[in-house]
Amino acid sequence: MEKDKVPQDDENLLEGKTRELQYAVDEDGKYVAVKSVGWEPKNIVLQQEWELINEKVQHAKSLVEKDKYSPLYYHMKKGLMSSWVLAKYAEISWFKVIRHLKPKGYSKLNDDQIRKYKYAFNMKDSDDLSKMD
Amino acid sequence: MRIEFNHKMSAHCENGVISNLLEFHGIKLSEAMVFGIGSGIYFSHLTMFKLNGLPVTSFRPWPGAIFRRAAKALDLSIKRRKFRNKEKAMNALDANLEKGIPTGMAVGVFHLTYFPAPYRFHFNAHNIVCVGKENGHYIISDPTMEDFEMLSYDDLKRVRYAQGLQAPKGKMYYITNVGNIDINKAIIKGIKRTVLEMIKLPGPIIGTRGMRFLARRIKKYPLKYDARKAARHLGQIVRMQEEIGTGGAGFRFLYAAFLQEAGERLNLPELSEQSKKMTAVGDMWREFAVQAGRIVKNRNDKESFDTISQLLLNIADEEEKIYKDLDRIVKGIRK
Numbered sequence: 001m002e003k004d005k006v007p008q009d010d011e012n013l014l015e016g017k018t019r020e021l022q023y024a025v026d027e028d029g030k031y032v033a034v035k036s037v038g039w040e041p042k043n044i045v046l047q048q049e050w051e052l053i054n055e056k057v058q059h060a061k062s063l064v065e066k067d068k069y070s071p072l073y074y075h076m077k078k079g080l081m082s083s084w085v086l087a088k089y090a091e092i093s094w095f096k097v098i099r100h101l102k103p104k105g106y107s108k109l110n111d112d113q114i115r116k117y118k119y120a121f122n123m124k125d126s127d128d129l130s131k132m133d
Numbered sequence: 134m135r136i137e138f139n140h141k142m143s144a145h146c147e148n149g150v151i152s153n154l155l156e157f158h159g160i161k162l163s164e165a166m167v168f169g170i171g172s173g174i175y176f177s178h179l180t181m182f183k184l185n186g187l188p189v190t191s192f193r194p195w196p197g198a199i200f201r202r203a204a205k206a207l208d209l210s211i212k213r214r215k216f217r218n219k220e221k222a223m224n225a226l227d228a229n230l231e232k233g234i235p236t237g238m239a240v241g242v243f244h245l246t247y248f249p250a251p252y253r254f255h256f257n258a259h260n261i262v263c264v265g266k267e268n269g270h271y272i273i274s275d276p277t278m279e280d281f282e283m284l285s286y287d288d289l290k291r292v293r294y295a296q297g298l299q300a301p302k303g304k305m306y307y308i309t310n311v312g313n314i315d316i317n318k319a320i321i322k323g324i325k326r327t328v329l330e331m332i333k334l335p336g337p338i339i340g341t342r343g344m345r346f347l348a349r350r351i352k353k354y355p356l357k358y359d360a361r362k363a364a365r366h367l368g369q370i371v372r373m374q375e376e377i378g379t380g381g382a383g384f385r386f387l388y389a390a391f392l393q394e395a396g397e398r399l400n401l402p403e404l405s406e407q408s409k410k411m412t413a414v415g416d417m418w419r420e421f422a423v424q425a426g427r428i429v430k431n432r433n434d435k436e437s438f439d440t441i442s443q444l445l446l447n448i449a450d451e452e453e454k455i456y457k458d459l460d461r462i463v464k465g466i467r468k
Contacts, residue, residue, distance in 0.1 A: 001382070014249045015251075019279060020144070021143060022144065023390045031390035031394075041426030042375040042422065044368075044430050045369075045429055048365070079243075088296035
């Protein structure tokens, strides 16, 4: 790749927070590092992934609204977690977590468990666990 | 306090951290050199490991491998610590900073507050260096960021105890002693290991054989899966190839940069010649990403899968030639 061909296709996926370093050759064939804001094929596949995740989250939301699962399920999907990862973050046994993902188990949560789940989802203490945004 | 630390951006976090830490200890070694010495170039298509339900195609060795190998080849003494207790982990970091030791850490990306949101997945093998603490905020040198970043105590604790695959468990590491560095020897060792991994290991899934294996599988995607799933499989490959911190083209350009620098240092024009070939391969990988991107966007037909599979076979042929030449070159060097 030549230095002047380093792609600069900005789709605001880096949110202006950083740029990526790309290695390219200059006129003399020497390697230099060039900063790039993005590249189209890469943006496409990243957006493809997020499209899919958002679909899954919406699906999870509809399941919760139908009372098939508890709101924990929605937050879990939104946090891209599996029940195993959620159990690890919340420091609650996985067997309990899978019960809490159902409405019946969710209704039996005690304060300590709620606090732990809020930590796992990176929520403030004042946030409502059952609220889905 | 704040330690005098030169923050350099890098294409890959692991190399960047080593390169930056080495510079702190008075050794100038570029990112590409660290990458080559640690044999960072790699390929494997792991059908048995699934990420988001799709097989993993890896362009890098297992996280931490580059670090381990480079440290060994460069005769560095590195102290590594893990902690079961989160507070103890943070206290140990504070104590280190107090002593003026810049400390590397393995962290998860998902809760890293300064990271761009679309890139925040549960990837737990990111490397950062902490270089100071001001007003309860830690100063972080993250090689994928352009400048120093700040993290609060709670945020840092959270990312150090990220969960999931390869949970870092508060892992931190720092260089305690720098021994006798023989860079030339390390370079040759690194190249030898790369050759071994890419063309000499048995089995169908690693190295250039792995590329051919993947090419054959890509051909079958449109027959096996519906249009959407097939596109997802391709998208996964490109994501692994072009993910943040690869320098593009699955590290091929980074390796070409290493070969160029190594050729100059060892005074071996043949290595620089291979660097040019590797650049050409990198451009082919980019072409692969372009075609895959098109397929993902338009949910393309069977022919385009055939073309892209053929392209991958060509890449495998070209790369194999390079590794064979490298093998010949390093064998010809008298010690």
